[in-house]
Amino acid sequence: MREAGLVTLPAQVWNSIRLVPLAREEPIEGLRLDRRAYDEPSIVDVGDRTHYISYIPHAFVARWESDGDTATASYGTRLLARDDKGTAPPGLPIRVRRRMARRVAADRLRFLPLHLAVEGYLALHFGGPEIAWEEWSRRAIASGLSPREEGAYTGAQVPGLADALRIFEIHPGQCGVLVYVADALASAFVVPHPDDYRALHATLVEDLFGELVHQYGRLWLPVRDLAEPIDETAVRTPADLRAEAERRMRGWADFHDRVMAEEVFEGGGRAEEVQRMRDARLYRFLPAFTPGRPNHIGEQITVGEGEGTRLAYLKTFRLSESQIRRGHLLSTLAANEWRLDHTAAALGVDQGALVLRLQRAGFGYLLRQDVLDHYRAAARRGPRSR
Structure with a gap:
């Protein structure tokens, strides 16, 4: 993670949960993230006249203000008309999120964390067959993969995660965290500034996690210390002890950097630019959908140009093996014209x-x-x- 300006710190373990703090050598001052909590369902416009209704616990914004767009819907799952007396059923406000990622001012961008990445996965070859081969149904030709759905769990449903987030210490300068469940990398979360992380640390329990992560959490298997022990034979002086401790920390950091590089950044997938704000770019990315190995979808914000580009924001979602197989099937079908x-x-x-x-x-x-x-x-x- 050195290339991204991040330093891996010693992990903290709680049963099957391992949190690995990430700190910045220098915080990114020009871009800050904030949280806007929502207490009501949302209508999200994903473009192409497509909308969906969802409960979205929060968005990430920079000094974003509500635009006042409201509608009403009944509590529960029913939408009812007025009765004979003209009385409407009990209702709650619905916020209209015009886009999953939307510029609300010249220097303000509001986006829905992880929903941006998940929508990219759900939209994978959503249109279906482009040529009406005889094997495909009329529905496939006319409507493609609609409706398309996938399952996910909130962080609160991953056993032990809420306790770990509450108990673990937030390090000085911490700007992110790697979340491992039963030693499987479940999610990576990076923000521009330590103050942002302190404000957003608890939002991990509202994030989405895949089926595999939820199952691993239910195993309640304590994880072991993966760090290399200090070589006692090499310690003769306090300076030797310091050198051994630093070697141990470098080995620990190199291990997690390698995991991140292999599972997230070197997956051979593709990235799509969603929005641009000054020198900041918001991307969502998909993996190559290789069965039998970890695959992550996610989103990131980079700032700067060329060699000066820095990773400002990152959030990932680990796909289950069944989700990887579905992505692999759809990608192979599309590559072969269905x-x-x-x-x-x-x-x-x-x-x-x-x-x-x-x-x-x-x-x-x-x-x-x-x-x-x-x-x-x-x-x-x-x-x-x-």
Whole structure:
């Protein structure tokens, strides 16, 4: 993390939770993050005349003020008309978030943390087949992957995380944290300034975490100290002890830097610029969807140009293996123009196995029913004997 101007500090452990503090050599003074809490559901405009209703606990803003756009909806899950007496059902305000990332002034940007990254994953090849191959259903051709949904848990639902955040010490100069659950990197969180981190530290319990992270948390497996022990034979003087302690800390930092580089920054995926404000750029990124290895989606803000570019903000979400497989399937289909025969060849399987894989991944509705029935029947019969 040295390249990003971040220094890895000694971790703190609580049962299966390991928090690794990240501090900055120099805080970023020109860009500051603040939190705007929401007590009501939100309507989010994701563009292309597409909207969705969600409960979003907070947004990250810089001196952002409410624009006063309001609407009402009933409590619960029903939207009811007025009764015969003209009385409306009990309601609560709904905020209209015009964009997941929106400039609200020349120097102010409001964005919804992690929802920006998750929306990028949900929109992955959302339009479906571009050519009306005969295997795809009319629904797939007309509506693509709509509706598209994925599951996630809040940090409050990850056992031990809330306690760890409450108990652990915030280091002087801390600007971020790596969250490990059962020694799997669950999330990375970086902000521009130590004051921002102190204000936003507790918001991790409102963040989204994947199914794998939630399952690991439920195991309640205590994690061990991964740091290399001090070599007692090399210590003769206080200076030797200091040198050994520094060596131990460098080894610890190098380990986490390597994990971050391999899992987040060197995933071979792609990044999309969402907004630009002065010399600050907001990106969301997707991995290469490689099955069998960690894959993170996320968002980041960088400031500066060229070699002077610095990482100001980062938030990641670790995908579960099933989510990785779905992303891999969709990416391979799109790369092969949604042709089943070419996609099957690219995956090293026959066409029937590909169809059944699509069904298991939740994409069976994209195929014509007779195509599904044909390959299901073939799978039940098994391989033909000669």
